[in-house]
Structure formats: structure tokens, C-alpha cells
Amino acid sequence: MATVFYGALVTPTTGSLSTYLALPKAVLCVSHDSGIIQWIEEDVPSSLLQDVLAKHGITGEDVSLVELETGEFLIPGFIDTHTHAPQVPNIGSGQEHELLDWLAKVTFPTEAKFEDVTFARKAYTSAVRRIIDNGTTTCCYYGTLHLEGTKVLADIVHDFGQRAFVGKCNMNRHSPDYYVEPSAEESVARTRAMIAHIRSLSGSPSHALVQPVVTPRFAISCTPELLVQLGDLVAADPTLAIQTHISENAAEIVFTKSLFPPDILPTPPLHQGPKPTETTYAGVYDAYGLIRSNTILAHAVHLEDSEVKLIKERNAGISHCPTSNFNLRSGCAKVGAFLDAGIKVGLGTDVSGGFSPSILTAVQHASIASKVVALSAPEHKHTHPHAAATSIPFANRHLPIATLLYLATLGGAEVCNLEKRVGSLEVGKEFDALVVSVREDAGNPNLWGLDLDQALGRTSEVGKEELQAMLERFLFCGDDRNIRRV
Numbered sequence: 001m002a003t004v005f006y007g008a009l010v011t012p013t014t015g016s017l018s019t020y021l022a023l024p025k026a027v028l029c030v031s032h033d034s035g036i037i038q039w040i041e042e043d044v045p046s047s048l049l050q051d052v053l054a055k056h057g058i059t060g061e062d063v064s065l066v067e068l069e070t071g072e073f074l075i076p077g078f079i080d081t082h083t084h085a086p087q088v089p090n091i092g093s094g095q096e097h098e099l100l101d102w103l104a105k106v107t108f109p110t111e112a113k114f115e116d117v118t119f120a121r122k123a124y125t126s127a128v129r130r131i132i133d134n135g136t137t138t139c140c141y142y143g144t145l146h147l148e149g150t151k152v153l154a155d156i157v158h159d160f161g162q163r164a165f166v167g168k169c170n171m172n173r174h175s176p177d178y179y180v181e182p183s184a185e186e187s188v189a190r191t192r193a194m195i196a197h198i199r200s201l202s203g204s205p206s207h208a209l210v211q212p213v214v215t216p217r218f219a220i221s222c223t224p225e226l227l228v229q230l231g232d233l234v235a236a237d238p239t240l241a242i243q244t245h246i247s248e249n250a251a252e253i254v255f256t257k258s259l260f261p262p263d264i265l266p267t268p269p270l271h272q273g274p275k276p277t278e279t280t281y282a283g284v285y286d287a288y289g290l291i292r293s294n295t296i297l298a299h300a301v302h303l304e305d306s307e308v309k310l311i312k313e314r315n316a317g318i319s320h321c322p323t324s325n326f327n328l329r330s331g332c333a334k335v336g337a338f339l340d341a342g343i344k345v346g347l348g349t350d351v352s353g354g355f356s357p358s359i360l361t362a363v364q365h366a367s368i369a370s371k372v373v374a375l376s377a378p379e380h381k382h383t384h385p386h387a388a389a390t391s392i393p394f395a396n397r398h399l400p401i402a403t404l405l406y407l408a409t410l411g412g413a414e415v416c417n418l419e420k421r422v423g424s425l426e427v428g429k430e431f432d433a434l435v436v437s438v439r440e441d442a443g444n445p446n447l448w449g450l451d452l453d454q455a456l457g458r459t460s461e462v463g464k465e466e467l468q469a470m471l472e473r474f475l476f477c478g479d480d481r482n483i484r485r486v
């Protein structure tokens with residue numbers, strides 16, 4: 001048996017950040033048994049659809065045919081490379097604070113409530129449901145420091161069938177008395193228990209839907225002893241993913257450097273050359289063996305050049321969280337420069353530093369952040385609009401639509417090391433997709449502009465340009481009303 005979709009399809013393609021495919025009349029076939037995309041035909045008039053099915057040996061009985069309507073299109077599922085499930089109840093509160101005050105006054109009191117497993121189950125069920133409804137099919141979750149609550153989060157994600165990384169926070173210092181782990185040993189023991197629980201749900205990392213992720217909250221909240229033990233834990237298991245925060249806020253960086261002077265840092269396992277005489281934030285994690293190809297580093301707003309080089313050398317990924325970076329007044333990450341350096345970059349909502357669980361909001365703010373970076377660059381010139389479509393470097397210019405789409409999907413998959421399985425609609429990948437609707441009956445009047453009226457009403461044909469216009473409107477003005485199926 002197979003399911004065949006016939007209609008418009010939009011996808012980034014492997015190897016290109018500057019272009020994407022917009023196919024108004026595609027046919028895509030998914031195997032029921034494996035969920036894998038078997039074949040795609042790019043341009044099939046409706047009169048030839050049956051011939052194309054016959055060519056692929058598909059007859060009436062063994063196919064379920066889904067014909068998309070005008071104004072609908074398939075797109076890969078969104079990937080949120082950094083969010084906090086227990087902070088969803090806090091969305092929109094404490095908007096006046098910067099990071100460290102916000103953690104103390106708003107975040108830690110709420111996260112502490114997740115000690116109550118009944119509370120956790122209710123809050124996490126609603127949070128995960130909302131995140132899926134917003135089109136996020138792969139999500140990197142922070143839980144709280146609680147083992148039982150984080151197991152509940154993993155169970156809920158698994159039951160919903162969402163692809164995810166779930167991590168229990170490691171935090172044994174610089175946190176309030178009511179919300180801190182008693183020792184490094186206890187923190188690591190609970191982490192081991194969480195890993196065992198999640199692996200019992202989902203099986204081996206090569207095909208698991210839900211995977212554990214080691215989650216030192218950030219360097220400030222971990223003693224050197226704890227980071228040593230986490231380094232040992234991940235060194236013994238190269239398949240274990242790691243996520244943490246890096247260089248988000250100026251005061252946080254000053255504090256981090258004061259806590260980890262160079263003389264207390266171990267020599268990093270992969271280090272070549274003399275020991276550094278000055279601490280960098282990335283250097284701290286690296287010294288404990290926590291930066292590697294399956295590490296996800298959230299924020300990276302104020303990275304020094306040497307840190308960009310180190311992250312590239314280790315092939316770690318960056319989660320760009322622009323909504324949060326604006327909202328907590330952290331700054332604008334230099335995403336264009338990271339892309340030029342060949343670093344893997346995806347988007348993160350960072351709820352509730354970010355006030356939206358939707359990757360669409362992250363796309364919008366990633367665009368604005370790149371425009372702010374461009375406007376503030378010393379060599380800023382008003383570039384011709386078509387410059388965006390060329391292959392000139394990304395640094396200091398606004399991100400093109402193709403690149404925004406890439407960050408929301410395939411870039412996120414690369415950050416999660418899932419790019420062979422998801423992130424684009426390509427043959428051999430898992431069918432992990434959304435049906436988007438920009439039709440009037442989706443109920444979002446913001447998408448209802450003149451050119452779409454024309455595309456959907458007065459002309460019967462949607463061509464490539466109309467489809468590209470629909471994608472742009474959806475990325476900038478769409479919301480969960482426009483996500484018809486996940």
C-alpha cells in the first residue's frame with residue numbers, strides 16, 4: 001500500500017541554502033510500510049496522473065490518493081532546535097527582564113512546580129499538543145531538573161508520535177534553594193535514569209523517534225565537578241546528544257568567565273596546541289568534552305571569532321533563537337557569518353524567553369534579526385533586492401526566503417544530525433510533512449492579499465511564482481490556522 005499526494009510541494013533541497021523547490025503539480029508517493037518517500041514526479045498535469053501512477057506500478061486498490069486543493073501545499077515539518085516545555089505556561093510573562101533576572105523571578109518558580117507529576121502531566125500534554133499544532137514535527141526539549149517529570153514529558157511526546165530530543169536539566173549551583181540539584185553525583189545518576197527510560201521507549205538512536213539529550217542548563221548552573229562527570233558520560237557514548245545555552249547575554253558571559261578561569265579548566269580532549277590563557281564560553285564547554293558533532297548550542301549571540309572557529313572545527317550546531325534574543329534584550333546573533341563559516345544552523349523558539357511556540361514566529365524574527373545585523377554593519381549599503389538570490393556571502397545581509405525556509409527545516413535537521421531522515425521532501429527520506437493552506441477557509445485574513453486572490457480565484461492555474469508568493473505570505477503572516485495537517 002502507498003499514499004500518493006498530488007498537488008503543490010515546497011521543499012529545500014540538500015546542499016543549497018539559497019534556492020528551494022516550488023513545484024505546483026507534484027506527485028509524491030509514500031510507502032505505508034516504511035513511511036519513506038518512494039518517488040516524486042515534479043510536474044504532472046492532471047490528465048496524466050493515472051499514467052504516472054501506472055508507470056510506477058500503482059493501481060487503484062493499493063493506493064490512497066490525496067489531492068491537494070488550490071491554495072494548499074506540502075512542506076517539510078518544522079524543526080524546533082531549542083525550547084523549554086515547562087516554560088510554555090509562562091509565555092508572555094516577565095517581558096521586562098533580561099536573562100538572569102528573568103530566570104530568578106519568572107522561570108525558576110514555574111519550573112519548580114514540575115516536581116508535582118500530576119501538574120507536569122497536565123502542563124506537558126497541553127504544551128506538546130500546542131507545539132505539534134504549530135507544525136513542529138521535530139523538537140529539542142528542555143525539561144526541568146526533575147527526573148519523574150521529565151520522564152512524563154518523554155512519554156507524552158512519544159505517545160503523540162512527535163520526533164524529539166528530551167533532556168533533564170543538570171543544575172547543581174547558582175539556582176534557588178527550592179530548585180537546585182543536591183550534588184553532581186545525584187544530577188548524573190538522574191540523567192542516566194532518564195537516558196535509560198527514553199531508550200526503553202524508542203529503541204536504538206539510528207531509528208528512534210524520541211532520543212535522550214544530555215542537558216547541562218548552562219555553565220553557570222553547573223559545578224566543574226558536574227561538567228567533568230557529564231563529559232565522562234558522553235565520552236563513553238558518542239551517540240548521546242548534548243544541548244546547552246551559550247553566549248546569550250552580556251552579564252551571563254561575564255559571570256561564566258569569572259566562574260571558569262583558565263587555570264581551573266581541564267585540557268580539552270580534542271585540544272591541539274598550548275592551553276588557552278583566556279577563557280571563552282565555548283572553551284569552557286569544550287574543556288569538558290561537551291562540544292562535538294551532536295551538540296546543540298542555543299543562542300550564540302555574542303560569540304568571539306575563536307569560538308566560531310572552534311564550533312566549526314567540532315561540527316557542533318547552533319540553534320538561532322531570535323524571538324527570545326529580542327525579547328530578553330540579549331542581542332542579534334550573526335547567523336549569516338555562521339552560515340558563511342559552514343556551521344550547521346537551525347531555529348529555536350526558546351519558549352518562554354521567546355513568546356511563541358511557533359517556528360513561523362522564529363522565521364519572522366530571524367528575518368528581522370538579519371536585517372538589523374545588516375543595518376548595523378559598518379559597510380552597510382542599500383543592496384538591490386535581487387542580491388538576496390545570488391550566491392554572495394550571507395554575513396551582514398538579510399536572509400533570503402530560501403534560507404529562512406532552510407533554517408526552519410533542513411538546517412534544523414542538520415543541527416539534530418537527522419538530515420538523512422527528515423528536513424526536506426526528498427526520495428529516501430521519511431515522510432515528515434505539513435499540509436499548509438493559504439485558502440480563505442483556513443480563516444487567516446492576513447494571508448488574503450491581492451496576488452493570492454488572483455492565484456486562487458481568477459486564474460485556475462497556480463504556477464511557480466504564485467506558489468512562491470504563497471510560501472512567503474505563509475512564512476511571514478501564517479499561523480496554526482494555516483497548518484491543515486501535521
Ligand SMILES: Nc1nc2[nH]cnc2c(=O)[nH]1
Pocket residue numbers: 084099103107217218245248324350353
Ligand atoms: N533563554 C534561556 N536561557 C537560559 N540560560 C539558562 N537557562 C535558560 C533558560 O531557561 N532560557
Ligand SMILES: [Zn+2]
Pocket residue numbers: 082083084245298350353
Ligand atoms: Zn533556552
